[in-house]
Amino acid sequence: MQTGAPALEAKNITRLYKSSGRGVSGVSFDVRPGEVFGLMGPNGSGKSTLLRVLSTAIEPDGGAFQVCGADGIREKRKARARMGLMVDRPTHYGDLTGWANAYLFARSYGVEEGKAESVLAELFDYFGLAEYRDDRVKTYSYGMGKKLALIEAMAHGPDLLILDEPSLGLDYTSQLAYQRKIRELAASGVAVLLASNQVDEVEAMCDRVAFLHRGKLTALGTPEEFVSSLEGTRRIVATLRNPVEYGDLEGVPGVERVVPEGRNLVVQCEERAGMVADVVAGIVRAGGDITDLAVRRPSLEDVYVKLTGEALKDEV
Amino acid sequence: MRFDPPDAYWKKDVVLFFGKRFALLIKMLYPVALIVPVAASDIPAQYAAAVVGIVAIMAGTFGAGESLTADLNDGILMRFSLTPLSPRRIVFELLAVNAVLDFIQLLPALLLVYVLHPAPLVWVLAATFAVFVTLVTANCIGIFIANFTSSPADVLLYATAILAPLIYLSGFFRNQDPTGLRALLRDFVPFAYMNDALQAVFGLAARSAPFEVFLYPGIIATLLTVGVCLTAPRLLSPRL
Numbered sequence: 001m002q003t004g005a006p007a008l009e010a011k012n013i014t015r016l017y018k019s020s021g022r023g024v025s026g027v028s029f030d031v032r033p034g035e036v037f038g039l040m041g042p043n044g045s046g047k048s049t050l051l052r053v054l055s056t057a058i059e060p061d062g063g064a065f066q067v068c069g070a071d072g073i074r075e076k077r078k079a080r081a082r083m084g085l086m087v088d089r090p091t092h093y094g095d096l097t098g099w100a101n102a103y104l105f106a107r108s109y110g111v112e113e114g115k116a117e118s119v120l121a122e123l124f125d126y127f128g129l130a131e132y133r134d135d136r137v138k139t140y141s142y143g144m145g146k147k148l149a150l151i152e153a154m155a156h157g158p159d160l161l162i163l164d165e166p167s168l169g170l171d172y173t174s175q176l177a178y179q180r181k182i183r184e185l186a187a188s189g190v191a192v193l194l195a196s197n198q199v200d201e202v203e204a205m206c207d208r209v210a211f212l213h214r215g216k217l218t219a220l221g222t223p224e225e226f227v228s229s230l231e232g233t234r235r236i237v238a239t240l241r242n243p244v245e246y247g248d249l250e251g252v253p254g255v256e257r258v259v260p261e262g263r264n265l266v267v268q269c270e271e272r273a274g275m276v277a278d279v280v281a282g283i284v285r286a287g288g289d290i291t292d293l294a295v296r297r298p299s300l301e302d303v304y305v306k307l308t309g310e311a312l313k314d315e316v
Numbered sequence: 317m318r319f320d321p322p323d324a325y326w327k328k329d330v331v332l333f334f335g336k337r338f339a340l341l342i343k344m345l346y347p348v349a350l351i352v353p354v355a356a357s358d359i360p361a362q363y364a365a366a367v368v369g370i371v372a373i374m375a376g377t378f379g380a381g382e383s384l385t386a387d388l389n390d391g392i393l394m395r396f397s398l399t400p401l402s403p404r405r406i407v408f409e410l411l412a413v414n415a416v417l418d419f420i421q422l423l424p425a426l427l428l429v430y431v432l433h434p435a436p437l438v439w440v441l442a443a444t445f446a447v448f449v450t451l452v453t454a455n456c457i458g459i460f461i462a463n464f465t466s467s468p469a470d471v472l473l474y475a476t477a478i479l480a481p482l483i484y485l486s487g488f489f490r491n492q493d494p495t496g497l498r499a500l501l502r503d504f505v506p507f508a509y510m511n512d513a514l515q516a517v518f519g520l521a522a523r524s525a526p527f528e529v530f531l532y533p534g535i536i537a538t539l540l541t542v543g544v545c546l547t548a549p550r551l552l553s554p555r556l
Binding site: 052055056057058077078080081085087089090091092093095096097099100103104105107108109110113116 | 320321322323324325328331332335336390391392394395396398399400401402553554
């Protein structure tokens with residue numbers, strides 16, 4: 001459901017660190033109510049800086065942004081009241097219980113006592129933390145801490161959710177629960193800005209995606225648009241028993257790019273008859289011992305590789 | 317009034333303060349262990365008063381500065397500052413609750429001093445108030461230092477550098493009969509009034525009148541509180 005004026009509107013956001021000259025430059029986009037908007041980019045692309053600016057933690061050098069009509073620079077507290085925030089490394093008061101942490105945050109966002117109790121009870125139950133609500137947070141696992149941070153971000157019913165790598169560290173069941181909750185919230189009109197390098201997650205959840213590279217927004221569109229722009233290409237993932245020198249593989253006709261990902265060799269190539277056989281032959285010639293092979297449709301990661309010439313996972 | 321779960325920043329500190337029983341026991345006992353033997357001994361009254369004053373100053377300065385830098389390093393305070401609460405309110409709550417909790421720590425020792433050295437009520441009240449104002453001032457110094465460092469160890473270093481001249485001016489050990497510029501500067505240090513009041517409790521003639529002990533350090537601590545709260549946006553912003 002996407003209606004009305006943008007919940008988040010960023011115009012020409014620029015923030016460069018004096019020490020390194022890096023940051024973000026001239027970034028503009030909007031997130032509409034009910035939209036899940038993905039933000040992708042490798043480490044150092046400026047994602048964290050952009051999120052710091054949009055969460056009102058730091059001021060931009062230039063540009064402006066509005067959160068539900070509130071100026072993010074001059075009306076910080078109004079903007080903060082409308083947003084729910086989950087940072088990538090959530091921290092809590094370790095000597096307080098999970099419940100006490102979440103309650104403190106909910107009340108600090110102005111949620112009434114009774115409502116805070118009922119909303120938190122529902123969210124603790126939903127995310128499977130009800131059993132641990134009275135345990136001190138310092139006894140929580142990393143994943144439990146992430147779930148608590150999600151609860152804190154959602155409890156006050158924000159109009160805009162800003163989530164930085166929310167699913168990293170969550171177990172599979174919790175990931176599904178979190179994705180379902182995000183879809184529910186979006187269906188009820190909440191705008192979601194999701195910064196993630198989990199390609200599957202972004203592809204499955206986001207209505208639109210923006211790619212950041214070296215501080216600039218390099219592309220913006222729907223996942224379908226991006227992936228269909230790669231029509232005619234295929235992604236061959238070969239799992240190898242041993243690492244190989246793959247330089248010659250890039251010389252195989254039709255091969256556009258070769259990227260190592262752990263024990264996998266990811267080959268982006270044309271879709272044509274005999275292409276897979278040529279790639280396999282090239283790997284074998286390079287001395288590779290293939291233990292598994294998959295031919296997949298292109299993903300957002302391939303899009304990113306095409307756009308920037310860099311692989312996300314190569315830098316993680 | 318309900319404290320747990322906390323619904324305000326200051327209540328969180330109260331819950332944490334009373335939440336760890338062993339730590340609480342140590343916190344409550346160490347001022348008694350430092351102050352009472354001195355108060356019960358026959359050392360010169362001005363030095364007994366100085367010991368009480370030094371304990372109050374150290375408890376206030378190091379307490380706020382160290383816990384604040386720990387929370388800043390942890391990122392939790394910055395996350396908290398991204399709620400709609402005013403940063404100045406957060407810092408004010410932090411200052412006020414730390415000063416009150418420090419005062420609670422010192423109160424048993426102070427009461428034992430009053431039992432060992434019965435003094436006119438006005439001086440007992442003045443000394444108690446002056447100790448509280450000293451704690452507010454010391455916490456202001458600790459919070460001010462946290463603006464410039466994210467290391468608890470640096471807090472100790474910077475605090476020592478700031479406190480040493482203030483302690484000198486206050487006349488705890490030296491500068492007990494200041495004249496000229498030193499006398500003028502002494503009047504602007506809240507610790508000096510506490511020292512005067514405590515000396516009166518220990519039976520010495522005080523340099524200040526009781527109303528001065530209530531008035532001047534109160535004004536100075538209020539101004540310092542306002543000043544420290546004005547640093548809140550900087551204090552609570554990310555250190556990049």
